[in-house]
Amino acid sequence: IPPQKIRVCVVDLSQKQIDAWNSADLPIYEPGLPAVVEECRGRNLFFSTDIDTEIKAADIIFISVNTPTKTMGIGAGRAANIKNCELCARKIAQVSESDKIIVEKSTVPVRTAEAVRRVLECNEKGLKFQVLSNPEFLAEGTAIPDLMKPDRVLIGGVQDEAGLAAAEKLVSVYANWVPREQIITTNLWSSELSKLVANAFLAQRVSSINSISALCEATGADISEISRAVGKDARIGNRFLNSSIGFGGSCFQKDILNLVYLCETYGLKECAEYWNQVIVMNDYQKKRFSEKMVSNMFNTVTGKKIAILGYAFKKDTGDVRETPSMFVVRDLVLEQARIHVYDPQVKREDMWTEMEYTVQMSEATHPGLDAAVTTSPDAYTACADAHAFAVLTEWDEFKNLDFQRIYDSMAKPAFVFDGRNLLDHAKLRKIGFEVKKRGTSEDSKRKDTTAGDENQLRSPFLFDAVVDIEVHQPSTPLETMLPTSMFALSSIRRMTPSWLSAAATHAPTLLSSPPPLHQPIRHRSNRSRRGLYDGKDVRFGNNVPFSMKKTRRRWNPNVQYKRLYSEVLDEMIRFHVTAAALRSIDKAGGLDNYLLTSPHVTTKGEGEGQKVRNRIIQKMRHKEELKKQAIARGESTDAWDDKIVLIGKKIKPQTTANADQE
């Protein structure tokens, strides 16, 4: 914009920020920004902390302060804190000497403009202020192109003569470089809400594709192919369909929480739950990634060096607010890994500030944290001697690394966890890396190239149950095998020999599912610690009669002493077991599957269960080992597969009905 037309002064409370804006070392990294600042600074762009003077001089004031999620008080953890907006309004009302247009640029809850207007109206000089909403839609990393060629500029104002005139004045500013048809004017509340909705829709797309990536990993479909196929539909469009380790950044989570809180405030519980699920899915995606890293690295990363390539929440920015990398690093540090981070733009001090603010982790709360996380000057140093490297930000420079050099310097097996599906995986595999990417199954049995293979994992449809019965129990008439209830049918499907053979083949994957990383520590009775209680325990509470005179009472879980059959060990084993655990055992398809997969056994230490679980694991590993030796000797593995099937054949469908009761 020609200097004689418009003069812009950016004011901030922070002297440090303003000094940085006035220096050659700008406080944020944004491609193309230094050139713009250099061209305009001192001409018609200024940076200052003299807020009062600049307010007095301005015709239009943009309020662009931070509106973070509240950390305490009413709505903590969800509502946006608009304290800074109010402070700005009070300051403007206090120091202004002429009428002005106030533009809400910050992302705010709907109807914030009302609060701003009321504060401004309280000025004692009888000044007139028009409040407009003009939400910002730029994304970090592409701020300059987004500013120069925005999809739209949205301006909301009060729909009266003065409001429309103010909106028109702002339109004329943007019209200096944005085509008029892309400048939309509307009413205040719609404008404010549109911003939250736009971010919610974008984040929802990321969560949607991430949820499908989990399904792809379970089924053998490929998330990149799904994105390609779905994105070709013009009604859906191909942007924001990249599966990742979850979205980060200062906006998505904050704005969705803001939307959720608004829905709750207006009593729209279902709407609140709907949008909250976008966050739930994002948390799940982040957690899944670190869990997968641990499980793939033989269930332990203790003492292992792991390189993290990329810490910013996306490429082309140094911003680490809510970055998913932080959650992965946190999880790995809690697993006692040694982390080496390389990011071309992230400063170490910013990592720590964000970690303390968002996940409450610091050297003070977690002694040794500082030493556990090293920041490396380049990717090669980060990866040297590492057991794995994980790509967490999609920086272009990572695509062109010398991976042979990295492989040679790493401990073996050298794992690659590509959280952004950025690298050339075929090339990496050829070098020798073990590559784990998002949204595809690592399991060759799930690949569609093995279609028709007898051992491939069964699809969860009833038809398969019938096929299993037919194939493996041909002597039994089909009619007598066909169970009467859906539940029984699904139990039989789980128990059929072919399923068991598949389960045995996939034992390493089953066995390697890691314990969840952050189990809340809950008091447990000694008895529940020993038996199979499936999370149930003695509970205490009060009897509250009509007189309201409370008396203490306890509820005991329904515990029985039973003999249960382990297929792998081929033994009946006695357990103190709750009714809930018996149901879970049925659902899991037998004792072995339950012990191998139930989080109550794997992480919370059901004493008797864990001992048996360990024996099962040992026996399965032993069998795998014998099978490998047979392969090494060049013998056919059919015998082993047969043996596994044989083990399966001995098994009767085990339900609580045929468990031996003492």
Ligand SMILES: NC(=O)c1ccc[n+]([C@@H]2O[C@H](COP(=O)([O-])OP(=O)(O)OC[C@H]3O[C@@H](n4cnc5c(N)ncnc54)[C@H](O)[C@@H]3O)[C@@H](O)[C@H]2O)c1
């Ligand atoms: N970062 C983005 O990409 C982006 C994009 C669109 C919208 N937004 C929205 O813009 C707003 C600002 O976001 P941000 O990322 O720039 O935040 P930020 O925290 O990086 O910057 C806010 C600045 O405001 C200053 N400030 C706070 N209170 C002040 C006051 N009373 N007077 C003067 N200065 C004050 C702070 O010192 C800080 O420098 C938020 O509402 C955000 O949701 C951000």
Ligand SMILES: O=c1ccn([C@@H]2O[C@H](COP(=O)(O)OP(=O)(O)O[C@H]3O[C@H](CO)[C@@H](O)[C@H](O)[C@H]3O)[C@@H](O)[C@H]2O)c(=O)[nH]1
């Ligand atoms: O297909 C995708 C696209 C994005 N992301 C992730 O989503 C997050 C947010 O990305 P992006 O939206 O590009 O960056 P932001 O700077 O947070 O921008 C969003 O938030 C701003 C602040 O409100 C809005 O102005 C922008 O319009 C909106 O895109 C990042 O972690 C990305 O890695 C994915 O995982 N997959």
